[in-house]
Amino acid sequence: MTDDMPPIKAALEAILLVVDEPVAEITLAQLLEHPTAEVHAALRELAAEYRDQGRGFELREIAGGWRYYTAEHCAPVVERFVTDGQQTRLTxxxxxxxxxxxxxxxxxxxxxxxxxxxxxxxxxxxxxxxxxxxxxxxxxxxxxxxxxxxxxxxxxxxxxxxxxxxxxxxxxxxxxxxxxxxxx
CATH class of the missing domain: 1.10.10.10 (Winged helix-like DNA-binding domain superfamily/Winged helix DNA-binding domain)
Known part of the structure; x- marks a missing residue:
């Protein structure tokens, strides 16, 4: 790892925060210039940390890649936010x-x-x-x-x-x- 690169977990979080679809481990490993096994372990650790902390989001492995999703227990709040946003009056x-x-x-x-x-x-x-x-x-x-x-x-x-x-x-x-x- 070069001196100007953030720690692997922080880098993974930053990338996964902006993706529109799941990203494969191999892609993340190439981008971060880390072994795939190390990226795999870091992703699993992040997913476990979020789950153990009861966060409002989850890191899931799905469709051949990794992506953030709303935690199931927060779905009603997100749904209310999304539908209330659609309730704004038309000009x-x-x-x-x-x-x-x-x-x-x-x-x-x-x-x-x-x-x-x-x-x-x-x-x-x-x-x-x-x-x-x-x-x-x-x-x-x-x-x-x-x-x-x-x-x-x-x-x-x-x-x-x-x-x-x-x-x-x-x-x-x-x-x-x-x-x-x-x-x-």
Whole structure:
């Protein structure tokens, strides 16, 4: 081990903290320039230490590698945190964008932006990440990606189908209702 390298357990913790999928012992050994047997022993020691200390996370060997996971006894707290994070209110821009998509779907980003009169790209990314909208193919003429609402959208609004969305006409100014009737 060189002088500038951290101790093996600290190095393993640092690496495993940032991985998205389990990392094989051989990969960790090559990266840390330690024998595989030494890495194996250090990983097992770390896993035992976390378990014995009753930590909120575990180090598990799974799918041919090692990775951190939430400890089983902490799962309800994590679940509450994740679902509460999804409960945050939508901004006015997100509500407007979601309304346009719900009533005009499938619809392109450009069409949503044209209807709202402002660029909606960022809001649409947020709505996609929150699982409220999804891609729905491409427009055959413009090749633009089309978007529609998801089943999660219906679930959050307590609807069985889009047919249950309220009629818009009563909420539109008279001149817009007249235009819709002429062109509709």
């Amino acid at each position: 006015q821009a997100a509500l407007e964008t979601l309304s346009v998509i719900a009533y005009r779907q499938p619809v392109s980003r450009a069409r949503v932006s044209a209807i709202r009169g402002v660029n909606s790209d960022g809001v649409m990314r947020t709505l996609t990440l929150r699982g409220l909208i999804q891609e729905a193919g491409q427009d055959p003429e413009s090749q633009a990606t089309l978007y529609r609402t998801t089943g999660y959208f219906l679930e959050r609004l307590g609807l069985n189908s889009l047919d249950e969305l309220p009629e818009l006409a009563p909420y539109l100014p008279d001149e817009i209702s007249d235009i819709e009737e002429i062109h509709g």
